[in-house]
Amino acid sequence: MAQALRKEPNIVVTGTPGVGKSTICEELSRKTGLKHLSVTELAKKHNISTSSEDPEDPSTRIVDEDRLLDVLENDLEDGGTVIDWHACDLFPPRLVDLVCVIRCDNKILYDRLKARSYAEKKLQENMDCEIMEVLLLEARDAYDSEIVVELKSEKTEDIDSNVDRIEQWITQWKKDHGKEGDDVKAQQQDGGKKDEDDPMFLHG
Numbered sequence: 001m002a003q004a005l006r007k008e009p010n011i012v013v014t015g016t017p018g019v020g021k022s023t024i025c026e027e028l029s030r031k032t033g034l035k036h037l038s039v040t041e042l043a044k045k046h047n048i049s050t051s052s053e054d055p056e057d058p059s060t061r062i063v064d065e066d067r068l069l070d071v072l073e074n075d076l077e078d079g080g081t082v083i084d085w086h087a088c089d090l091f092p093p094r095l096v097d098l099v100c101v102i103r104c105d106n107k108i109l110y111d112r113l114k115a116r117s118y119a120e121k122k123l124q125e126n127m128d129c130e131i132m133e134v135l136l137l138e139a140r141d142a143y144d145s146e147i148v149v150e151l152k153s154e155k156t157e158d159i160d161s162n163v164d165r166i167e168q169w170i171t172q173w174k175k176d177h178g179k180e181g182d183d184v185k186a187q188q189q190d191g192g193k194k195d196e197d198d199p200m201f202l203h204g
């Protein structure tokens with residue numbers, strides 16, 4: 001019952017570069033006080049990334065995932081983090097309560113990546129990643145499908161609606177885990193039935 005010991009959940013926000021992860025994480029952190037852990041920033045701070053060996057793409061950094069987990073593990077054990085990274089399956093399922101896969105229309109993503117002046121090869125790789133739903137499949141492979149949620153972030157108003165939805169989920173999570181797991185046990189005795197009022201409940 002490691003999950004029940006955390007007073008606040010850990011949320012992974014993942015997706016192809018440019019889909020809007022950091023934007024959502026920053027807003028979510030500002031509104032909820034959860035700690036925004038940007039893997040890009042952590043990798044810089046702890047010097048745990050190296051340049052890509054691809055001479056056409058030296059700006060891409062390869063993060064040492066074992067060292068990243070060493071750096072993150074204490075924070076994750078304590079809960080209350082929003083992890084912002086374009087991969088997700090390295091985070092141990094026992095420490096992850098919700099995985100939000102941010103998605104974006106291809107045309108919009110292309111324009112966002114172009115605005116970042118990505119080299120054509122890198123831009124195309126990221127477009128392919130989004131078209132092939134790589135992060136969504138990775139999330140569904142690595143975690144219980146009930147905790148994986150796909151969120152569109154294309155228009156400005158999507159930012160607020162996604163953050164609101166995650167906030168509601170956090171409120172519910174805290175209610176469910178508020179009495180040192182008593183409610184979780186009750187839920188389990190209830191056969192783990194999903195509450196249809198749960199803001200992350202996926203209908204149909």
Ligand SMILES: Nc1ncnc2c1ncn2[C@@H]1O[C@H](COP(=O)(O)OP(=O)(O)O)[C@@H](O)[C@H]1O
Pocket residue numbers: 015016017018019020021022023024112153154155156157158159
């Ligand atoms: N819902 C949205 N509507 C409009 N622009 C957005 C939205 N989400 C993100 N953006 C913009 O898209 C760009 C990439 O967003 P960012 O959060 O940095 O993506 P990521 O962290 O996934 O790489 C930024 O310029 C950001 O302002």
